[in-house]
Amino acid sequence: MEFMELAERRFSVRKFSERPVEKEKLDKMIEAGMLAPTAKNNQPQRIYVLQSKESLDKLDVLTHCRYGADTVLLFTYNTDEDWKNPLEEGIHSGTEDVSIVATFMMMEAEELGLDTCWCNYFPNSQLEKAFNIPENERAVLIMPVGYRTEGVVPSPMHAASKTRTEIVSYL
8 A cells, every 4th residue: 555545544543442453463563663763763762562451451540542442552762862962952852753653653553454543641750650661761652552443433633634835834
């Protein structure tokens, strides 16, 4: 499938079925994430696969954004490993690196017939504490992964787009 077709087809799913994600498909998603570029190829990303009842119950206390998925990916970055911009204090690549990795995985999921939802509606520090994330890591997003329930369609906002002139400026 061509990339533009894949990108147009993908949408955020917020209601997952009980059908489990096959390990082979999850492994392919992870492989796609490992191919993603990061600043200076530092690869500060960490991916936690939440599948146990205990982990999913913990997550449910912190956010409603699991949407019934039995597999949720938690993306963090290691603050000791992300690239630091030497030209400006406080500018670093961790969030961007994780975002690129997550996007690669999200698109691979779509190609494999899986559905996802990019979520960052959770209390980051509480989530890090609940999952014993090392102190030098920062949580960026969670991504429920699975198969949508019957009849799920894109939300109306999925089709809403600003015009090119609202987004793009040629300087």
